Amino acid sequence: MTPSRNRPLTLAIFGTLLLSLGALICFFWPVVFLRLLSKELSLSPTSTSFDVWTNSTTIPLHLEIYFFNWTNPEEIRTPGKKPSFVQLGPYTFLERREKVNVVFHPENDTVSFDLKRTWYFDVERSNGTLKDNVTQLNVVALSAVHRIRNWAFYWHTMFELMLIKIGHIHLTKTVDELLFTGYEDTLINMGKISKIVDLPPFDKFGWFYMRNESTMFDGHFNMATGQDSIMNIGILRNWNYRNTTSFYDAPCNAVEGSAGEFWPPDRNFDEITLFSADICRPLTYEYNGMMTYNGIEGKQYVIGDKTLSNSTKRRYTKRQANSQSQDPDVVNVGQCFCNGECTPSGLINVTACRYGAPAFVSLPHFHKADPILREQIAGMNPDDEKHGFHITLEPTTGILIDVAARLQVNILLQPSDSLSLFSGVPRTYFPMFWFNEHAGITEELAPPLRLLIQLSKFGHYTSIAILVLGSLIVLAAGVLHCLHKRGRVDVKPMSAGFTVPTGQKTELIYLDTTVATDDRDAQTRLNRQLYPKLVGDNLQDL
Template sequence: MKPLTTKLVTLGIVGLFFSFSGIIMCFFWPHVFYKILSNELPLTPRSRIFEIWKDTNEIPMNMEFYFFNWTNPEELKIPGKKPNFIEVGPYTFKEKIEKVNIVFHPENNTVSFDQRKFWYFDPEKSNGKLSDKIVHLNVVAVSAAHKVRYWSFFMQNSLSFMLDKLSGIHIVKTVDELLFTGYEDPLITMGQMAVDDGEEIPPYDRFGWFYLRNGSTMFDGHYNMATGEDNLNNLGVMKNWNYKDTTSYYKTPCNVVEGSAGEFWPPNRDAKEITIWTADLCRPVTYEYTGTVMHKGILGYQYAIGEKTLGNSTKRHYPHDQAKYFERTTTTEDFFDAKHSTTESNENIDDPDTINMGQCYCNGECSPMGVINITACRYGAPGFVSLPHFYKADPILREQVTGMKPNETKHSFYITLEPNTGVPLDVAARFQINILVQPSLSVALFRDVPKIYFPIFWFNLKSGTTENLAWSLRQLLIVPSAGLYGSVILAIVGAIIVIIIAVAIYVRKGPKKLILARRKVGAFNGKKSEAVYMDTTITDDEHDRSSPSLQLKIQTRNS
């Protein structure tokens, strides 16, 4: 084989190799990227994300508190008068979270830990001082009246007498007292002395919404979640809370510990809802898909709290082999037969495998759309959680008071996840704390009050990826596109090489018209002749003396 032909064949083989390699990489590159994620995303003591997860110092987190200052407390019992509120704040704190008591469990690919949170006041980002005075509902008195509503008439009258002597419907306290320092109240001491044996009591000697929580590990509970080492689909999934996979606050299936721990999600997200276990509510919370957004140049899926969490009609179907083990009642009602309080639709209500999850959390009396009952989770205090300014709530909640101005941009609770990796890009955690005030026949202080879900304050916790983390994530997200485009380019280059080589060989060995001119040496009319090869690809004129054909004839005759 000639050297030039050998080179052409070699180049052709290289082209074929490129083409086949590119085609194979197009099909297998997603598996390669998934393998990369399998090495990078699981939480282990050696993983890159471990230190970031263990301590949030690298991730800026700001907690903003907005209080509703009550301007007309003396008009509460006047018919036709509504409580009026003026929002004050924000009072901004830098929030830091540390994971402590971390124990990995290789036998079941989980990790256990406690959380310690710190809040540091940031006056530069605040609109007010911690010494600002707030006119506030007397939450301790309301909780005491709610607590004894099923007690004997004598006990309720005793409480009524003490409240008349010791308390009023409203109090005036500083922001610092209401949040972290707390304030003393004689009802707290007496309440600890009056509880029944075995009854859970608040571990407080003062009242403050975040009293004793700064730097403590007591309040978020003990977490146990999957690390994703065995299967990325399990990444960040809650397995146990306070050493159990169920809680004592609700009956099955509403007492199940489930959902994400709130920091990790499996990769390859879809447009379906996500669920997060929320320790402050002692239950999982559903976030519904709302669309795609761009954050720091990265496309993300956004999920927000909506009707499935705030409503009373969310139904969930369970396989029969699971549903048959469910207890037939919640705390005080049969949730299989309970009617929805705001709609007339009760489809599938007779299906024993379909549970009305919204009413499962009602704790005896379902609330209007938009408020979440956390009474069972907060020592029996009539606490209810909503979105700020009763956003997405039944209008009746806003009509009971004045000063509410719901706004989607300011008051939505959302989480944005990068869909390929499940990494959270942007989080705006916004909840409003409300206290249910209702009339009491036995407690004189609340005898003539209207039934109102009293807005107290709301908070806004903002967090998300930093510029450095976003840059790293963008580089990681380039990998699948770069691999795919590289595979396609490799296949195209290989195909081009093969085509060029094929054309070159065709041109080199293609059809050429050859003529064999023989010059015979021997007797042909007594003349010598010999064979001569002439190229006849160029046409000529036989009458032209310079024509090769004419020259051949002359040469033959002379021979």
């Protein structure tokens, strides 16, 4: 076989090998990349992600707090007058998070830890000082009244004597007192003596009192490390040593969702779940579209109806059939979290989680809430860009690239016929303050993440290039083979420059124009070559 005839076969074999290689890369590269990603992201004492996870100094985290200053507290019982509020702030704090008491459990691929949070006041980022005065409801008095609301009338009479010394349902304190320093309260001091009301175990009240540099407020976490499967990374297994809470009825008392810092890669779900220790329950975030942060594209998830509505239904496949609905596994989650009394949509009841205080959480300015909540008061101006709660994940790796945690704390003011201090007041959800906790991937950390994303695409694009090249080579081999085959059939070489048309019948004859004169010439004629004769044609044409 000549080299020219070997060339198409060689090209065909080489092209087939390239096609096989491209197919193998296309099939196995996702598996290879996932293993590389698992090695980098899964938690262990020696993993790359461990140092970043234990200490948040590499990613700046700022906490902005906005207070609502009550401007007309004297008009609370005036008919037709709404409570009016003016927003103050932000009062900005640099937050440091540190994981302490870290213990790995290789037997079930989890890690246990406590969370230590430290706040530093940032003067340059703040609009105001910690000495600013704020007028608000007396939260301690409202909490005590809420706890005894179902007690016998006799106890109400005794409690009325304690409330006489308070005089007003509002108070004015500095920002520092309302947040970290705390302030003394008459009811707290009297409660320690009389024991009529089981108040929280603190000597002062402040929204963040004793929380700075403490590890006791967020609880004890047990989280999956992803060592067994990267798809389990960050999932909260237990909180305070249990997989359920005592604050809600089953099945809404389940501890589930992400602990907040790790998410499985390649996420294509319509929603994600995050467990919040501050409100003792999981929150559902719904897919809101793609967005770009520091040049990295990610999937954005926001708090919506599935968390804020009172009619959201969810299927619990492992729940026992004790529901009144036709499908026993389907539960109205909105009512499941009501704690006995459902609120207008847009509110989350956290009373049981906050020492019995009538506390309710919403989005800032009652964003996405029932309009009646804003109509009862003045000063609310909801804006989705400013007041929405979103989480943005890079889908290929599951890495958190942007988060804006925005929630508002509200206190329910209710009238009481047996307590003069609360007689004649309207039933209103009072906004106290809201916070914006924002963090995102920095410009320094963005390039390595972009490189990791490109690495995930490398195998895909490489396999396509190899498949295209292999296909072209196989096609070229086929074309060359056809050309060689056509050359053998259509054109046959002849001596003295003769060619035979394709398909023409021939027979072999001697063609000699010389005349033999002797025996030497006869011998020469015998040694001459045979030539084809064209059947039916005039030999003179030759």
